[in-house]
Amino acid sequence: MPTVIDVPRCSADTSAEEVAALLLAHGAVIFERLAPPELCDAVAAELGPWVDATPVGGDDFSGRNTRRTGGLLTKAPSSAGMVAHPLVLEVVERALWPKKTTFQLHLTQSIAIGPGSPAQLLHRDHWCFDFFPFPREVDVEVSTIWALTEFTEENGATRVVPDSHRTPDDLRYTPEETVAAAMPRGSVVLYLGSTVHGGGANRSDATRIGINVDYVLGWLRQEENQYLTYSLDEVRAMPERLQRLLGYEPGAYALGYVDGGRSPMTILSGQEAAGSQTFAPG
Numbered sequence: 382m383p384t385v386i387d388v389p390r391c392s393a394d395t396s397a398e399e400v401a402a403l404l405l406a407h408g409a410v411i412f413e414r415l416a417p418p419e420l421c422d423a424v425a426a427e428l429g430p431w432v433d434a435t436p437v438g439g440d441d442f443s444g445r446n447t448r449r450t451g452g453l454l455t456k457a458p459s460s461a462g463m464v465a466h467p468l469v470l471e472v473v474e475r476a477l478w479p480k481k482t483t484f485q486l487h488l489t490q491s492i493a494i495g496p497g498s499p500a501q502l503l504h505r506d507h508w509c510f511d512f513f514p515f516p517r518e519v520d521v522e523v524s525t526i527w528a529l530t531e532f533t534e535e536n537g538a539t540r541v542v543p544d545s546h547r548t549p550d551d552l553r554y555t556p557e558e559t560v561a562a563a564m565p566r567g568s569v570v571l572y573l574g575s576t577v578h579g580g581g582a583n584r585s586d587a588t589r590i591g592i593n594v595d596y597v598l599g600w601l602r603q604e605e606n607q608y609l610t611y612s613l614d615e616v617r618a619m620p621e622r623l624q625r626l627l628g629y630e631p632g633a634y635a636l637g638y639v640d641g642g643r644s645p646m647t648i649l650s651g652q653e654a655a656g657s658q659t660f661a662p663g
């Protein structure tokens with residue numbers, strides 16, 4: 382039986398620097414009770430009807446009794462309090478490497494794992510990049526899952542393999558090598574794109590709901606297409622920080638420009654000078 386270490390834990394008064402150090406050291410970290418109950422209540426109330434209307438997944442990886450509801454920023458606007466949580470963003474910024482210009486949202490989704498669901502296949506989220514073998518010391522993605530319901534060993538808390546983030550990409554792990562990211566409602570587990578993990582089996586009689594928000598370097602393609610998920614008018618109504626996170630700021634000097642060099646941010650704000658061309662972010 383292998384010795385399995387637990388996911389390190391910290392609280393809302395731990396500094397972003399310390400949290401990032403734990404995340405980089407062990408590949409995962411749990412921030413306990415970062416979202417107050419009122420925020421969880423608001424997100425749950427806004428989200429409820431959307432989850433009810435969401436079909437279950439069509440394959441084993443998505444989960445045949447799991448409902449994945451995307452585009453959270455308009456379906457559950459309060460989720461912005463999680464998506465753009467300043468402490469989480471600071472940790473993400475510190476952890477991603479090689480960080481140059483910026484990072485962006487990779488996806489937002491609610492993951493509602495229904496009773497009786499088996500465990501999800503263990504995987505590394507950065508496999509979404511067509512299984513590109515990133516050098517082991519490079520972290521291009523940070524994933525987060527907020528516990529909207531309590532996460533327990535029994536109800537399908539995310540399973541994580543601590544310290545798996547620097548092992549060869551093709552090294553496979555067994556369920557016995559995972560630990561449950563059990564945590565109270567309002568907590569969030571952060572893990573690197575290279576960290577092995579998967580949704581747990583739900584052996585309870587209630588649905589487990591997590592708010593999954595992933596971040597990725599600005600020069601990579603987003604998993605959930607943010608430009609088609611929200612209309613321009615919806616994006617224009619959002620705070621600037623969210624607009625930037627959605628990918629409307631250049632991903633690097635010339636990444637994402639419009640028409641020869643205009644920044645999408647100036648198009649959103651309608652403040653561009655006619656004929657002006659700039660690659661400058663914002």
Ligand SMILES: O=C(O)CCC(=O)C(=O)O
Nearest residue numbers: 492538539579580581591
């Ligand atoms: O729902 C979970 O706990 C994990 C889901 C996950 O890792 C994924 O879908 O990539």
Ligand SMILES: [Fe+2]
Nearest residue numbers: 504506578579
């Ligand atoms: Fe995953």
